[in-house]
């Protein structure tokens with residue numbers, strides 16, 4: 001009879017790991033690199049534990065087990081111990097948010113002790129370095145046997161160091177697992193060195209495997225309950241895995257157009273049924289493991305990057321959405337916007353993919369329901385420009401360098417320039433002059449319009465205080481400032497504006513805020529409150545670009561606009577198109593009847609001015625009088641037009 005090993009914990013651990021393996025095989029697993037490593041770690045730990053048990057039992061009964069078998073069992077137990085330790089080290093690396101390059105370098109360094117151990121173990125039958133068997137067949141530890149423990153403890157320590165170095169990039173539950181494993185392994189190694197007969201390696205691994213399986217590798221946390229597809233977290237993990245490993249693939253997003261309206265109409269139970277059907281249909285196209293429900297009304301497929309494959313899938317999806325969907329007694333038609341992009345050609349990370357997806361969905365949305373947008377070089381270029389515009393905006397914000405140009409407004413009654421519209425100008429060293437028609441919507445979408453609008457408003461107030469109030473002879477009694485809807489939905493917008501007006505001590509009546517029709521539809525109650533507060537304070541309001549949205553005279557009265565502006569497009573049609581002329585003529589009359597002043601924008605010729613004079617227009621703004629100009633140029637123009645002409 002050889003050494004008496006205490007192997008009972010290992011038997012329990014082995015059974016534990018078998019149950020885990022069974023669960024792992026039965027449940028749908030996300031095909032990630034780290035899932036494959038986890039599977040290999042689980043199997044090698046299980047096999048290692050089994051061989052260690054058999055080897056220990058064999059060593060306990062050298063009289064019953066042939067020597068060659070004991071030698072093989074011990075060799076395999078040692079080898080699998082080294083393999084599973086290295087695999088866990090590899091798995092830990094996968095949990096770090098670091099780039100693939102860093103991970104590969106650390107993995108290569110981590111492979112050195114592994115291969116050294118393998119060499120030591122494989123040479124043991126000839127050298128006896130790790131272990132040997134005496135003449136009676138008893139197990140004898142080799143001179144280098146401590147190397148095995150050292151290697152295991154070394155990996156545990158390395159994992160702990162990786163955790164400390166990357167703690168910001170590693171999620172909290174993963175941090176706990178790594179720390180716990182390191183602690184358990186080191187404790188177990190210390191126990192093993194002192195009580196070699198107590199077998200604990202498999203137990204440690206079983207505990208850690210269980211912890212990983214219920215947190216990081218938990219298949220349940222990656223499945224969406226409604227559609228029974230993988231969820232958004234799974235999609236992000238998958239895309240991150242693929243981009244980090246440099247794999248090329250196509251991401252296809254299928255956005256169900258206005259599905260919230262559909263679900264409100266057919267009921268949430270039926271809507272869930274439809275979502276489940278869509279998920280099943282998409283899984284039929286892309287495969288179960290490649291189909292995800294990424295948002296409430298959005299699915300995604302991960303496909304091979306070949307153009308033909310993507311086109312084939314997209315065509316099949318579009319064809320299906322051209323037909324009816326049935327759920328319960330409900331039959332309905334649904335539109336889906338589809339956007340596709342490939343990695344690494346169009347995006348190289350999850351965040352890049354999400355930003356590009358948002359951009360493409362917006363493009364699809366502007367094209368109408370059920371549109372298809374496939375990323376190509378032109379789209380990528382437009383998207384890159386958008387990013388550069390965003391950068392130019394944030395630089396301008398940081399340096400407070402947004403310029404304001406002023407365009408005069410001419411009064412038909414006073415026969416002189418009486419007001420000015422402030423128009424923002426953005427200059428970028430690379431892109432040159434960027435039109436507000438391009439950068440204002442970008443600033444609205446990314447939220448920078450709030451601070452930008454505040455800076456613009458402050459600049460206008462400063463201009464009034466510094467250049468207009470001390471020079472009443474210029475005759476400019478108001479400055480029009482354009483507002484964005486995003487500014488109007490800030491709860492403290494009115495207070496902020498009043499604070500700025502008071503800071504520069506300007507009469508509130510010199511400020512005329514221009515809102516667009518779309519804003520009155522979008523902003524509603526909060527905007528009404530701001531208008532009321534600012535209106536009572538003395539600020540005036542104009543409705544800009546009247547007629548380009550869904551015109552409705554009723555809200556003109558409702559919102560107390562004192563002025564309405566017709567943009568260049570409307571005025572051009574007024575001059576060129578007979579029926580538009582007729583409609584606008586009546587519109588002018590109605591507005592006048594309501595006591596609202598009218599401004600004609602985009603007036604470029606004398607003939608147009610003359611025609612408007614017949615119409616009894618209140619104000620005119622356009623290149624005929626002046627283009628928007630920087631402060632000094634604008635002041636010079638007003639001086640020449642209003643002051644010098646009057647003196648003459």
Ligand code: C2E
Nearest residue numbers: 423424436437440456482483484602603604621622623628
């Ligand atoms: P808007 O408020 O309707 O401004 C009038 C636009 O018409 C200005 O374009 C002006 O330069 C242009 N315009 C005026 N007269 C003529 C003309 O005779 N011929 C032609 N071809 N164009 C004329 P701009 O400066 O490019 O601004 C475009 C739009 O960008 C503005 O339309 C406004 O909606 C927005 N915007 C400009 N500055 C700001 C700002 O500070 N804040 C916000 N929220 N929007 C702004």
Ligand code: MG
Nearest residue numbers: 421482514544
């Ligand atoms: Mg305007």
Ligand code: MG
Nearest residue numbers: 544545567601
């Ligand atoms: Mg306008």
